[in-house]
Amino acid sequence: MNQLLTVEDLSVAEIDHLLELARSFDAVLGRSVPKVPALRGKTVVLAFFEDSTRTRASFDLAARRLSADVATFAAGSSSLSKGESLRDTVETITAMGVDAIVVRHPHPGVPLAISRYTTASVINAGDGRHQHPTQALLDAHTLRETLGDIEGRRILMCGDILNSRVARSNIALFSKLGAEVIVCGPNTLLPPHSGSEMFGVSVEVVEDLDAVIPTIDVAYMLRIQQERIADAALPTLREYRSVYGLTVARADRMAPQAVVMHPGPMNRGVEIDPDVADSERALITTQVANGVSVRMAVLYELLGPGQFDDRDSGTYALSAEFDLINPDGSHDETQQHAEQEVVR
Amino acid sequence: MKPTIVLKDGRLIDLAGDRIADVVVDPNSGLITGVGTGLAADEEIDCDGLVISPGFVDLHAHLREPGLEAAETILTGSRAAVRGGFTAVVAMPNTTPTTDSAAVVEQVLAAGRHALCEVSPSAAISVGRKGHQLSPMAELVGAGVRIFTDDGNGVQDDRFMRRALEYARGLPDDDRPIVLAQHCEVEALTEGGVMHEGQWSARLGLGGQPSEAEELMVMRDITLARMTGARVHFQHLSSAGSVAMVRAAKAAGMPVTAEATPHHFSLTDACCAGFDPIFKVHPPLRTEYDVAAVREGLADGTIDAIATDHAPHTPESKERSFDDAPPGMLGLETAFAVALDELDLPLADLLALLTWRPAAIAALTDRHGLALAAGREANLTILDLDHRWVATGEEMASLARNTPFEGRELTGRAKDTFWKGERVLADFEVTR
Structure with missing residues (x-):
């Protein structure tokens, strides 16, 4: 593995391996000094062609906790997004000598295009409405930790499926891991699909949220955007809440152990009631926390010393390796120095 | 000698x-x-x-001159044409400036004098292809133009299209009939769309252009052709529904004609799976069902001509994201071989789609497409x-x-x- 572009590219063995790695990094993050030198000397560029504070901060922290050097290209303020060809942009970044490029772009397919123009590893941090594979991985990680196995679980993806990269990558990943995926949302915000096939996988499309609520293990609520009203996809946010929102009344009808997820940022009182977002069922902050360890796992897998091979699935001993390199969790100075360089 | x-x-x-x-x-x-x-x-x-065979006639080529000479010129485009067997090419008017005046037509004709084949300029229906003011059609007819089109865009306004058809129908044409050619696309339905709306666009997260955006305009223009009696030519038909409507209109004796491109009878939206903007084109590559319908339309006479929609773009403009890259693909040099490969037609019928039938639509039959004699x-x-x-x-x-x-x-x-x-x-x- 030397790219992470879409969930479709991942085998189940690779997913299992990444999630196991993430668990060992959770342990690292629980230490007093949550840092290992695993990627010392490696350079990670965060190429963000679209505003993002959360995902960028999460990748930034993940790289630093592995002791990689991090540089940031923030678009909007630069010529990156307009005019210049992607190839020129990428060749410029590559020429600086980088090991990985983490790409966020408003247009689908850009990380794939970038991977054609660079020898560095490319990680998709969200490309338009297409994919957001690390989000799917961190959600799978969160569910495994909370529910144990994902296989056979009934996971509801609810809301604006059409415009959501989270929906595309999570439906693909959950389905790969054996979950039953249920999709619910206004018809104007569902993608073209034939019967139960959506995005090339089999899902259950339901119209009545209330009917399905008691049967699910996970309610995954997607962010709804104000623009959908101008686009005539929705009449009002109030109506959206009443038909598709996870209200307190609906949450009360969920099974006792069922959980609630949201990729953030939330519109409290629209797709999710504030009291539901803050309830015991809600895994929302756990998702954010797991984002760092999952992204560490991805970076380590792509840039670290050992390339994972499908054939040895399950055989790895990274926790031991970290302890060997850094037995007491100590932190040396040269390392700290190396982290200072940030290009803006 | x-x-x-x-x-x-x-x-x-x-x-x-x-x-x-x-x-x-x-x-x-x-x-x-x-x-x-x-x-x-x-x-x-x-x-x-x-x-x-008589030299081929292409009803639809973007030769990019004047305005985008980094992608193509009339000379280089004519070289591509003759390599493809074409001896006449209708140049589309979405140049810079737009070919909407006799002066620009003269400029295209002047460059055409150095070309390797006949370059027959078409002109815009509306000034600047903006759909608001009629181009000076009589002057353009005087300069030799017989095909009017706002290609690149369809004429959105129903009333404006009605007027254009009425006006064109009344102009003296010197026995070379005038035709209005439409790029059928209702923009309200394609806004934000960069490929065919369907399973693939859903999966790729790319904005979709539904077939209905084309079909609605085909339907409108058939209706307006009946109302005005003017000739309408449908450019690059890509959807099964469009083919069916044109078939029905012809059966009813309406004065409509149609063309299809090699890419629309050979490639599908699955080509976009790798996000390669080479496969971005308007109208978009559609489904196997549509490809089959276009082939059937070519076989049964519903579609009159194979046209290339040859649309050169510089490599750098195609090295952008799928959303940002301009639509269009080359076609002149591959049209014949792709048609031979993909269409199960008697050779004479296939050649008719490339010779006398398009020559008749372009009003070039005094010198192109007719029997060798x-x-x-x-x-x-x-x-x-x-x-x-x-x-x-x-x-x-x-x-x-x-x-x-x-x-x-x-x-x-x-x-x-x-x-x-x-x-x-x-x-x-x-x-x-």
Whole structure:
């Protein structure tokens, strides 16, 4: 593995391996000094062609906790997004000598295009409405930790499926891991699909949220955007809440152990009631926390010393390796120095 | 005096039928001076085993001059044309400035005087192709234009389209009929769309353009053609529904014609799976069902012509994201081979779609597309149906390289092309 572009590219063995790695990094993050030198000397560029504070901060922290050097290209303020060809942009970044490029772009397919123009590893941090594979991985990680196995679980993806990269990558990943995926949302915000096939996988499309609520293990609520009203996809946010929102009344009808997820940022009182977002069922902050360890796992897998091979699935001993390199969790100075360089 | 040339023992296929004969071409007069057997001339080209056809006529090419000469010029586009067997190309008016005045038409014609084939300018229906003010159609007709189109965009406003049809129908045309050609796309339904709306756009997260955006405009223009009695030509039909409507309109005796491109009868939206903007084109590549319907339309006469929609774009403009890259693909050099490969048609029918039928729509039948006979202008192409070659943008005559058939092995190619008696393509190579 030397790219992470879409969930479709991942085998189940690779997913299992990444999630196991993430668990060992959770342990690292629980230490007093949550840092290992695993990627010392490696350079990670965060190429963000679209505003993002959360995902960028999460990748930034993940790289630093592995002791990689991090540089940031923030678009909007630069010529990156307009005019210049992607190839020129990428060749410029590559020429600086980088090991990985983490790409966020408003247009689908850009990380794939970038991977054609660079020898560095490319990680998709969200490309338009297409994919957001690390989000799917961190959600799978969160569910495994909370529910144990994902296989056979009934996971509801609810809301604006059409415009959501989270929906595309999570439906693909959950389905790969054996979950039953249920999709619910206004018809104007569902993608073209034939019967139960959506995005090339089999899902259950339901119209009545209330009917399905008691049967699910996970309610995954997607962010709804104000623009959908101008686009005539929705009449009002109030109506959206009443038909598709996870209200307190609906949450009360969920099974006792069922959980609630949201990729953030939330519109409290629209797709999710504030009291539901803050309830015991809600895994929302756990998702954010797991984002760092999952992204560490991805970076380590792509840039670290050992390339994972499908054939040895399950055989790895990274926790031991970290302890060997850094037995007491100590932190040396040269390392700290190396982290200072940030290009803006 | 330039030497006369006899094309020996070729298989002639044209409106006069399918027969083995010799053809004598006189480059001095630019005419065919003899068709028959046992003919002689100063020089000879052995055409045994080869097909001789009237030169092809492309109703739809973007030659980019004036305005985007980094992607194509009239000269380079004409080289691509003759390599594809074409002797006449209708140049689209979405140039910069727009071809919406006699002055720009004159500029295109002037550049065409150095070209290797006839370049027949079309002109915009509306000034600047903006859909608000009629272009000076009578002046443009006076400058030689017979095809009007806002190609690149469809005429959105119903009332404006009605007026354009009414006005055009009343103009004197000197017995060369005027036709309004429509790029059928209701923009309210395609806004934000960059590929066909369907399973693939859903999966890729790319904005979709539904087939209905094309079909609604086809339906409207059939209705307006009936209302006004004006001729309407439908450009690059891509959807099954459009083909069905044109078929029904023709059955009802309406004065409509239609064209289809090689990419719309050979490629589908699945090509976009790798996000390669080479496959971005308007109208978009659709489904296998649509491809089959377009082929059927070509087979049963619903669709009158194969047109290329040759649309060169510089490599750098295609190195953007799928959303940002401009739509369009090269077509002149691959059209014949792709048609031969993909369409299960008798050869004479296939050649009709490339010769006399488009020539009639473009009102060029005084010199293109008609049967090869003594006294006619020598516009013809010699086809080697067995020639195997690999399409590569790098080797094409166009300045741009955006062929969707890159790397594809094709069979059949124009070996020689004569325009006004001049051998502009000789053994697969352009002569100037």
